[in-house]
Amino acid sequence: MDLTEQERRLLALHYVYPVPLNRLENLFENDPTLEKLYAYRSGQLADLLNIPFSKADRLHEKLQQQKTIPFVQLYEREKIIPIPFTHPYYPDSLHNLIDPPAVLYTKGDWTFLGKSHKIAIIGSRKATTYSLEALSLIVPPLVEHGMVVVSGLAKGADAMAHEAALSYGGRTIAVLGHGLFHLYPKENEKLAKRMGEEQLLITEYPPYVRPAKWTFPMRNRIISGISEAIIVTESTEKSGTMSTVLHALDHGKDVFAVPGPITSAFSLGPNKLLHEGAQPLWNGFQVVGSLISDR
Structure with a gap:
């Protein structure tokens, strides 16, 4: 991939300081091309990045240590x-976020990011066979109309969504909450490797970053950000699934929810969304019709 000198310097900075773009605004206002990146003293970095001097001092030291590392070539390897x-x-829709990723790290077919219809399918990590049955009605029409299924590669509904897209011959993107050297969870490692070869894995974290509790809520805004609509299969009332839905609603995305039996705790999330105005969903043609008719 062809990158400008500014972009190469950003990769070096992001490797040691992997934060969203809004945390770098003052730095770019002061130095749009990052030409002075390696000349800044610790105090200047502390002021520009609004971080404690001790943290800025460590950052300064790391920048000096790795300023000759050929990151682009290492990533290509x-x-x-x-x-x-x-x-x-870079997907235009991510620029609408308050805190867009400064860098996306991708593995697989990056052209998926440019596809016009990307649909997120999300739900509980403890999703039941009800989600599988629902996906058998939802995913085939999406695939038939060239839509890309987006999810988070978590256990349960996420993995089901990716696998459904694959089984019906479609395209799918997994948004990870960690770097590409750490495939998580272990149960989905085989799926992740296949997607990194045939589909697309993306993350805002450099390859060495391990999964942590705080990285997954951050990931959810990207799932919503790159998707045109969100589908919720099964979910409890309070979950990461609901945080993704909130991101979607904040940015005017269509939200579809699969109605569920009132006896199931995993129906609380989608049933509540339906009560609050989400569109009920029982087959994928509803999504196709809604999105195409909006054009």
């Missing part, structure tokens, strides 16, 4: 394609 926020491949 691992078949990782980094996409900075300034690059044409």
Whole structure:
């Protein structure tokens, strides 16, 4: 991939300081091309990034240590394609977030990011066979109309969504809450490897970053951000699924919910969404019709 010198310097900064773009605004206002990146003293970094001097001092030291590292070549060796926020491949919709990723690290077919219809399918990590049955009615029409299924590669509904897209011959994107050197959870490692070869894995974290509790809520805004609509299969009332839905609603995305039996705790989330105005969903043609008719 062709990158500008500014983008190469951003990769070096992001490797040691992997924060969203809004945390770098003052730095870019002061130095749009990052030409002075390696010349800043610790105090200047502390002021520009609004961080404690001790943290800025460590950052300064790390920048000096790795300023000659050929990050682009190293990523190519691992078949990782980094996409900075300034690059044409970066999804325009992510710029609408308050805190867009400064860099997306991708593995697989990055052209999926440019597809016009990306649909997120999300739900509980403890999703039941009811989700599987629902996906058998929802996913085939999406695939038939060239839509890309987006999810988070978590256990349960996420993995079911990715596997359904694959089984029906479709395309799917997994948004990870960690770097590409750490495939998580272990149960989905085989699926993740297949997707990194045939489909697409994306993350805002450099390859070495391990999964942590705080990284997954951050991931959810990207799932919503790159998707045109959100489908919820099964979910409890308070969950990460609901945080993704809130991101979607904040940005005017269509939200579809699969009605569920009132005896199931995993129906509480989608049934509540229906009460609050989400569109009830029982087959994928409803999504296709809604999105195409909006065009």
